[in-house]
Amino acid sequence: MRISIDRDRCIGSGQCVMTAPGVFTQDDDALVALVPGHEDGSGDPRVRDVPMACPVQAIDVTED
Numbered sequence: 109m110r111i112s113i114d115r116d117r118c119i120g121s122g123q124c125v126m127t128a129p130g131v132f133t134q135d136d137d138a139l140v141a142l143v144p145g146h147e148d149g150s151g152d153p154r155v156r157d158v159p160m161a162c163p164v165q166a167i168d169v170t171e172d
């Protein structure tokens with residue numbers, strides 16, 4: 109699984125973190141970041157729901 113995040117689009121709404129908290133986090137400015145060591149999604153199936161959950165299409169998930 110490959111996860112792309114576009115921090116320029118992110119508005120800090122936090123849906124990604126609520127959907128897959130083990131993979132997504134937010135920095136001090138509330139912008140999306142990937143949890144260190146979990147950049148590959150760590151096999152969490154909820155990660156596939158995150159692109160639809162993000163209101164500004166800031167996240168893309170593709171399968172390897």
Ligand code: SF4
Pocket residue numbers: 117118119120121122123124125134138139140161162163164165166167
């Ligand atoms: S759901 Fe989208 S806008 Fe909200 S914090 Fe995550 S990446 Fe940013």
